[in-house]
Amino acid sequence: MAFSLFGIGKDHSGDTKNKVVEIKVEQIIPNRYQPRKVFDQDGIRELAQTIDEHGLLQPIVVREYESAKYEIIAGERRYRAVKLLNWETVPAIVEKMSDKETASLALIENLQRSQLSSIEEAQAYRQLMDLNHLTQSALAKGMGKSQSFVANKLRLLKLIKPVQTAILDHRISERHGRAMLDLDEKQQREMLMRVVNERLTVRQTEDEVAKTLGRPLPSELAKQRAEKKRQELADLEGTPTEEIEVEESLKIPSQEKPKKKVKANKQHKKASTSKRSSKASDGRLALNTIKKSIKLATDNGFTITTHEKDNDDTYQLVIEIPKKQ
Structure with missing residues (x-):
């Protein structure tokens, strides 16, 4: 046998009969440990038609559990098909196995299929x-x-x-x-x-x-997760274009990667444009955007000094970048 899981299919000291013999169908019973409870009857009929036209290409495998009485180890669909064809005998290989081995092998064979x-x-x-x-x-x-x-x-x-x-x-x-x-x-x-x-x-x-x-409710939790994800994406898409361009220009050569084109539908583009317009009027946002760009540059090894001053009507930010880095 091809199976060796859990010690099944090991050599039985020459007791196993590997030759194909003809056994009367009426002497064979299905495997008592067959895990399959429901058989596709249309599939069995199709298999029977194939066997009727081309013969049984692969013998079933049985064991002799009593004198002249055999139990199927592998091939119950083939057995059901030949019964449907009213065959008197069926080609079979007889194996000598214990109840435990027979049961385990039937289970494994079906699981592997x-x-x-x-x-x-x-x-x-x-x-x-x-x-x-x-x-x-x-x-x-x-x-x-x-x-x-x-x-x-x-x-x-x-x-x-x-x-x-x-x-x-x-x-x-x-x-x-x-x-x-x-x-x-x-x-x-x-x-x-x-x-x-x-x-x-x-x-x-x-x-x-x-x-x-x-x-x-799982459906409500799923909606909340989806909304959170949508909001995160919206926040990312709402980042000012100038900030993205500065970040790209400050990337050092070794970290450069091909830019990917991002497609968005017109409605989402309008929403993002509107969001950017409203946020652009906030001076604090503009200041933070510049600071992020500065941080990105310093993270990439550039030396930058800044001097910040908060006036009544304006934010003042002086940036000093040495020519030689």
Whole structure:
């Protein structure tokens, strides 16, 4: 076998039969640890049609759990397809494996195919941990995932069964389920009914959950963050053009970078121009702009001396720059 995670697929001292044999379909049962709960019937029919036209290119893998009785290790979709075609026998490779190895391999094979729903994936992780006595960290390392990824999947198992089933049946999304994690069982049940009947979006669900728990609404928090970001951008765009030009001219050669063109819509340009006009009338702003330019120059290694005086009607600022730096 190609799998070697958690000691699975290691040599069994010559006991493994690697040749392909024909086994009666009626002697085969699905894997009892198959993590996939929902099979795409249209996909199975398409696979059956392909097998009918081209034959079974890859044998299924089974183990003999009792005399003349076999359990699928890998290839349940192929098994379902040949049953649909009413085949009497199917090509198979027989492996000798323990219950633990069979279960673990079935789980790993399906996880690596990345075709499981989020709930099926979480259940598979939990079963692997229980079967092999693994910590979240060890499982994550073995599966090539981060521990936080595995932990977040496992949290879905805290949802009540009806919510998990709704995710399995694609009636709600994984994100809907995550939004309900902090609710108790009764609240989850009520929220599930609302999500399905009212067709709530994820954001609406998050808001309704927040209302139930007496928390700030995520949508309002998102608006506040967006407004803060917009204001920050507006403040930056409101910087006088003269200040930007001075800053660019004072950059030392080693720090020069190609200027990027910034596009803005006409409406925003008008707002920015209006803002600059109103601010330009403020003498204090002009003075601060000059000071920023001076600071930028000194930060770049220039020696500059300033003398500032606050008169009744004017600000006086004398700047001395030695010719030789």
